[in-house]
Amino acid sequence: xxxxxxxxxxxxxxxxxxxxxxxxxxxxxxxxxxxxxxxxxxxxxxxxxxxxxxxxxxxxxxxxxxxxxxxxxxxxxxxxxxxxxxxxxxxxxxxxxxxxxxxxxxxxxxxxxxxxxxxxxxxxxxxxxxxxx
Amino acid sequence: xxxxxxxxxxxxxxxxxxxxxxxxxxxxxxxxxxxxxxxxxxxxxxxxxxxxxxxxxxxxxxxxxxxxxxxxxxxxxxxxxxxxxxxxxxxxxxxxxxxxxxxxxxxxxxxxxxxxxxxxxxx
Numbered sequence: 001x002x003x004x005x006x007x008x009x010x011x012x013x014x015x016x017x018x019x020x021x022x023x024x025x026x027x028x029x030x031x032x033x034x035x036x037x038x039x040x041x042x043x044x045x046x047x048x049x050x051x052x053x054x055x056x057x058x059x060x061x062x063x064x065x066x067x068x069x070x071x072x073x074x075x076x077x078x079x080x081x082x083x084x085x086x087x088x089x090x091x092x093x094x095x096x097x098x099x100x101x102x103x104x105x106x107x108x109x110x111x112x113x114x115x116x117x118x119x120x121x122x123x124x125x126x127x128x129x130x131x132x133x
Numbered sequence: 134x135x136x137x138x139x140x141x142x143x144x145x146x147x148x149x150x151x152x153x154x155x156x157x158x159x160x161x162x163x164x165x166x167x168x169x170x171x172x173x174x175x176x177x178x179x180x181x182x183x184x185x186x187x188x189x190x191x192x193x194x195x196x197x198x199x200x201x202x203x204x205x206x207x208x209x210x211x212x213x214x215x216x217x218x219x220x221x222x223x224x225x226x227x228x229x230x231x232x233x234x235x236x237x238x239x240x241x242x243x244x245x246x247x248x249x250x251x252x253x254x255x256x
Contacts, residue, residue, distance in 0.1 A: 018145025026256035032190030
């Protein structure tokens, strides 16, 4: 269960609530805060609260533009590396929670083959900071 | 004595707000004056990867980071303190004050079913 605000026990969960609050307030967002996982066609996203360590991840999906549905919160340390069994399992858990909550299976507002960050978060967002090297 | 949960929430919120201001100023400097990453790195005597790391996200920022990045583009913060009580709408974090029925701006909302998911609406 992704009860983001429930664990009022440590600074890490407070930082996560602060990060979600920033998102909800319409603050500037890039993929340091919320990122689509690969492969993009699976529509898995993670909201990342990096400090303090261990960092925390909220896996979820977008139900509509700007509407992020978090399915489960996990410390990053439990997820292993990219493509690890733990991480892949978490994606399946995300899908299970998504389905059980009766949320739509297909994303009608995006084109999976042409991923664009701004289609998911429509205002005050860019995947990367726009600064030439 | 333990660090209050609400204080930690507010600190993270502040960190994200400062990051937004600085990043937007840097993007504006890039648009208007052609500032590049290597220019910023050279001006503050840091490596490009270090600057890239800072620009990626605010998790490692200090007050000096804010100063250095803004100084590199000939800018600075303009500070003004505001008491929450003086704001028309208070910015203090209070879960109980978030009306669940308000979809836009609602922080936490139950959807349905045996599984509970949480919804965050941007903006």
